[in-house]
Amino acid sequence: QQQVKQSPQSLIVQKGGIPIINCAYENTAFDYFPWYQQFPGKGPALLIAIRPDVSEKKEGRFTISFNKSAKQFSLHIMDSQPGDSATYFCAATFYSGGYQKVTFGIGTKLQVIP
Amino acid sequence: ETGVTQTPRHLVMGMTNKKSLKCEQHLGHNAMYWYKQSAKKPLELMFVYSLEERVENNSVPSRFSPECPNSSHLFLHLHTLQPEDSALYLCASSQDRGTGELFFGEGSRLTVL
Numbered sequence: 001q002q003q004v005k006q007s008p009q010s011l012i013v014q015k016g017g018i019p020i021i022n023c024a025y026e027n028t029a030f031d032y033f034p035w036y037q038q039f040p041g042k043g044p045a046l047l048i049a050i051r052p053d054v055s056e057k058k059e060g061r062f063t064i065s066f067n068k069s070a071k072q073f074s075l076h077i078m079d080s081q082p083g084d085s086a087t088y089f090c091a092a093t094f095y096s097g098g099y100q101k102v103t104f105g106i107g108t109k110l111q112v113i114p
Numbered sequence: 115e116t117g118v119t120q121t122p123r124h125l126v127m128g129m130t131n132k133k134s135l136k137c138e139q140h141l142g143h144n145a146m147y148w149y150k151q152s153a154k155k156p157l158e159l160m161f162v163y164s165l166e167e168r169v170e171n172n173s174v175p176s177r178f179s180p181e182c183p184n185s186s187h188l189f190l191h192l193h194t195l196q197p198e199d200s201a202l203y204l205c206a207s208s209q210d211r212g213t214g215e216l217f218f219g220e221g222s223r224l225t226v227l
Binding site for chain 1: 118120144145147154155156157159162164165169170204206208210211213214215216217218219220221
């Protein structure tokens with residue numbers, strides 16, 4: 001029940017394409033759904049996040065779509081660029097006992113080719 | 115310095131060595147975390163400290179020993195490790211009742227020979 005299932009595990013798109021990464025969860029206690037971006041040699045950094053009362057959130061070229069009834073959410077990257085090549089992790093979290101209980105997906109390695 | 119700083123960035127140790135990883139956060143957060151990152155696996159939570167008290171220990175072997183002397187510093191003491199413990203160890207912090215965001219350091223890449 002604590003799992004977050006993420007797919008695909010790897011993705012190659014051409015510059016300008018729209019990669020889509022999908023995640024699904026089970027635990028309805030989750031109330032915050034962030035996406036983290038990780039470049040080689042760096043730690044993950046928050047990219048964009050959404051709360052379950054919103055169906056879509058857009059920040060620049062990055063959009064999260066959220067389907068509460070299906071317990072699914074996805075990341076779309078518009079007009080992808082080679083600089084977007086990184087590993088993307090979805091996560092689901094809720095606050096309890098003084099800290100964030102975070103469950104991460106397995107990650108998607110994205111390669112954007114020029 | 116700002117953010118979350120981890121040292122050392124790279125560490126090679128033998129199975130009988132004792133070493134420590136250090137994490138320092140300059141964000142005023144009061145929860146700190148150790149995660150293990152291995153290839154083709156989700157990030158694995160190892161330990162959480164909230165207000166300097168350990169609140170979660172995720173069935174981690176005793177060869178890993180955390181220490182949180184204050185809300186800004188977190189250590190992971192390592193002894194008699196196994197080769198399968200080779201991984202990237204990430205420290206993170208979060209604000210109590212904040213947005214839910216974790217702030218990660220750049221990690222310590224550990225290789226156990």
